[in-house]
Amino acid sequence: MSTNPIPPLHLYSVPSDPAPAPTAPPKRERPRTAWTADQLMAAHFPEPKWAVPGILAEGVSVLAGPPKVGKSWLSLGLGLSVAAGGKAFDSVPVEGGPVLYLALEDTPRRLQTRMGKLLGGQPAPAGLTLVTECPPFPQGGTEAIAQWLERNPDARMVVIDVFAKMRGQSPAGVSAYDADYVAVGYAKRLADHYGVAIVLVHHVRKAGSEDFLTEVSGTNGIAGAADATLVLKRARGQADGILHVTGRDVDEAEYALSFQPASGAWHLLDGPVTDHTVSDTRATILRYVRAHPGAKPKDMAGELPNVDLDTIRRTCSRMAADGQLTKDPGGRYYPDTETRTQGAQEVSALSGCPVTPSDQHEHPGQSELELSGLSGADEAEGMAK
Numbered sequence: 001m002s003t004n005p006i007p008p009l010h011l012y013s014v015p016s017d018p019a020p021a022p023t024a025p026p027k028r029e030r031p032r033t034a035w036t037a038d039q040l041m042a043a044h045f046p047e048p049k050w051a052v053p054g055i056l057a058e059g060v061s062v063l064a065g066p067p068k069v070g071k072s073w074l075s076l077g078l079g080l081s082v083a084a085g086g087k088a089f090d091s092v093p094v095e096g097g098p099v100l101y102l103a104l105e106d107t108p109r110r111l112q113t114r115m116g117k118l119l120g121g122q123p124a125p126a127g128l129t130l131v132t133e134c135p136p137f138p139q140g141g142t143e144a145i146a147q148w149l150e151r152n153p154d155a156r157m158v159v160i161d162v163f164a165k166m167r168g169q170s171p172a173g174v175s176a177y178d179a180d181y182v183a184v185g186y187a188k189r190l191a192d193h194y195g196v197a198i199v200l201v202h203h204v205r206k207a208g209s210e211d212f213l214t215e216v217s218g219t220n221g222i223a224g225a226a227d228a229t230l231v232l233k234r235a236r237g238q239a240d241g242i243l244h245v246t247g248r249d250v251d252e253a254e255y256a257l258s259f260q261p262a263s264g265a266w267h268l269l270d271g272p273v274t275d276h277t278v279s280d281t282r283a284t285i286l287r288y289v290r291a292h293p294g295a296k297p298k299d300m301a302g303e304l305p306n307v308d309l310d311t312i313r314r315t316c317s318r319m320a321a322d323g324q325l326t327k328d329p330g331g332r333y334y335p336d337t338e339t340r341t342q343g344a345q346e347v348s349a350l351s352g353c354p355v356t357p358s359d360q361h362e363h364p365g366q367s368e369l370e371l372s373g374l375s376g377a378d379e380a381e382g383m384a385k
Contacts, residue, residue, distance in 0.1 A: 031192075031193075048249045049156070049195055049196075049197070050094075050095075050197075051078070051082050051094065051156050051157040051197035052078060052081075052082070052088045052089075052092055052094055053092060053093070053094065054092070054250070054251070054253075055088075055092070055230070055243075055245055055250065055255075056078070056157070056197050056199065056228070056230075056250075057197060057227070057228065057247070057249040057250055058191060058195050058196055058197050058249075059188070059191050059192070059197065059198070059226075059227030059228065059247075059248070059249065060184060060187045060188045060191050060198050060200060060225070060226045060227050060228075061197065061198070061199050061200070061226060061227060061228040061229070061230055061247065062163070062184075062199075062200050062202050062216060062222060062223060062226045062228070062229045062230065063075060063199050063200065063201050063202065063230045063231075063232065064201075064202040064203060064204045064216045064217065064229070064230070064231050064232070065203070065204055065231060065232035065233065065241075066203070066204055066233070066234070067203065069232055069233070069234055069241065070232070070240075070241065070259055070266065071161070071201050071232055072103075072105075072106070072114075072161055072201070073114065073118075073259070073264045073265070073266065074232065074266050075101075075159045075161055075199060075201055076101065076103070076111075076114055076115070076118065076159075076161075077089075077118050077264070077265050077266060078157070078159070078199075079099045079101045079128055079157065079159050080115065080118055080119065080124075080125060080128060081094055082094050082095075082096065082097065082099050082156050082157050083096065083097070083098065083099040083125040083126075083127035083128035084096060084122075084125040084127070084128075085097075089257070089266055089267055089268035090265060090267045090268065091267070091268045092268065095156065096125075096127065096156075097127065097154050097155060097156035097157075098127045098128075098129070098152040098154060098155040098156065099127060099128045099129070099155070099156060099157045099158070099159070100129050100131070100145065100148055100149075100152075100155065100157075100158045100159070101128060101129065101130050101131070101158075101159045101161070102131050102132075102134050102158070102159065102160045102161060102165075102166070103130060103131070103132055103161055104131075104132065104133070104134060104160070104161060104162060104165040104166070105161065105162055105165070106132060106161075107132065108130075108132060111130055111132070114264060117262075117263055117264040118263060118264050118265055120263055129148065129152075134165075134166065136165070136166050136167060136168030136169075137166050137167065137168055137183070137186035137187070138168040138169070138186070139168060141166055141168075141186075142186050142189075142190065145158060145190055146190060146193075146194075149190070149194045149196065155194065155196050156196060156197065157196065157197045157198075157199065158190075158191075158196060158197070158198045158199070159198075159199045159201065160187070160198065160199065160200050160201065161201040162201045162202065162203075163183075163200040163201060163202045164202070164203075166186075166187075166200075167183035167186075168183070170182075170183075176218075176219050176221070177219040177220065177221040178221065179221070180218045180219045180220075180221030180222045180225070181221035181222075181224060181225045183222075183225075184200065184221070184222055184225035184226055185225055187200060188225060188226075188227075191227070200226070202216060202217060202218075202222070203217040204216060204217055204231060204233075216229060216231065226247075227247050227248050227249065228245065228246065228247025228248065228249070228250045229245075229246055229247060230243060230244065230245050231243070231244045232244075232257075235256065235273075235276070239256040239257060239258060239269060239273070239276035240257060240258050240259040241256075241257040241258075241259060241266070242254055242255070242256060242257070242273055243255045243257055254273050255268055255269075255273065256268075256269040256271075256272075256273045256276035257269065274286060274324060281304060281307055281311075281312075281315055282315060282319060282324070284300075284303050284304055285300055285303075285304075285312070285315060285316060285319065285325075285333075286319075286324065286325075286335075288300050288303050289325060289333050289334065289335055290335050293334045293335065294328075294332040294333070294334060295332065295333055296331055296332055296333070297309060297312045297313045297316050297331075297333075300312055300316075316333055319333075320333070323336055324336055
């Protein structure tokens with residue numbers, strides 16, 4: 001049996017032009033971890049860097065979903081968009097920068113096929129580095145990713161698909177919660193040190209739950225250690241999926257997405273999720289009542305010429321019972337409180353990304369990632385394609 005079970009790591013870009021003279025990477029100062037209260041209040045912290053404004057900020061984000069829901073298509077599409085500086089979900093402008101995509105369950109041929117569909121004839125961005133083999137975090141993976149980040153100081157995102165391939169063996173004698181927390185902690189230290197968004201693609205439990213956070217496979221240690229949790233779920237109605245998002249620097253929200261089989265791309269749908277996850281009749285009624293608060297069923301008949309008035313009345317009554325509408329004593333219908341606070345503004349605001357200043361750049365108790373002696377890979381080999 002081989003004495004070295006870890007396969008060679010090919011985490012190195014293949015330059016298409018002659019390599020420029022090597023320059024020393026910028027020195028990263030040890031982050032400050034202690035202040036007096038007045039010093040902390042007087043300190044200025046930059047806002048978090050966004051890989052995808054409003055959805056993916058620097059730090060660790062867990063992207064979870066059931067098998068075959070399209071997590072890999074979504075994460076690869078985001079990687080291409082960020083590397084090229086295009087539009088994520090075909091609608092959210094993103095700033096371009098290097099992206100590392102660890103496709104640990106794919107072959108180069110499969111990646112090529114998927115990228116061909118997603119690109120649709122557009123040139124592939126040179127800023128996206130694709131890797132199909134990497135040792136787990138505790139066995140050299142942390143150092144390998146750190147080396148790539150050192151060579152790409154402007155990197156904006158690292159995608160690990162899937163997290164289970166990188167977490168490694170659980171430490172002996174610790175609880176399941178602590179083991180999950182430690183596993184995410186490897187990525188957390190990298191993300192905090194380099195100021196980059198790291199996405200861990202993960203699975204959800206078979207049993208559903210009203211709280212999407214509890215659906216993430218494993219213990220609460222995974223969501224607890226991560227800065228943000230995103231859960232992609234299948235939906236009914238016009239939407240093919242709902243992306244639930246919550247986190248420390250990310251406002252809790254949910255977004256309706258449509259999957260395009262021909263291109264493999266996920267698109268963001270306009271308007272609140274409820275408009276895309278209910279029947280066409282309910283969606284039409286919702287839109288009409290938002291535009292005409294206080295409307296009666298007979299007022300809506302013009303918008304639903306193929307639906308009789310009695311059906312409209314019954315549908316409105318059921319929607320009121322379900323909390324989608326409110327009804328006054330005069331039989332007039334109004335948007336419910338939640339839908340009044342949601343709408344297209346919530347989606348379009350992604351590009352402007354109004355967020356509060358981050359308090360996550362300096363983490364009390366976080367030690368500096370040791371960067372000396374980060375080796376363990378044959379630098380003479382090129383990246384596996």
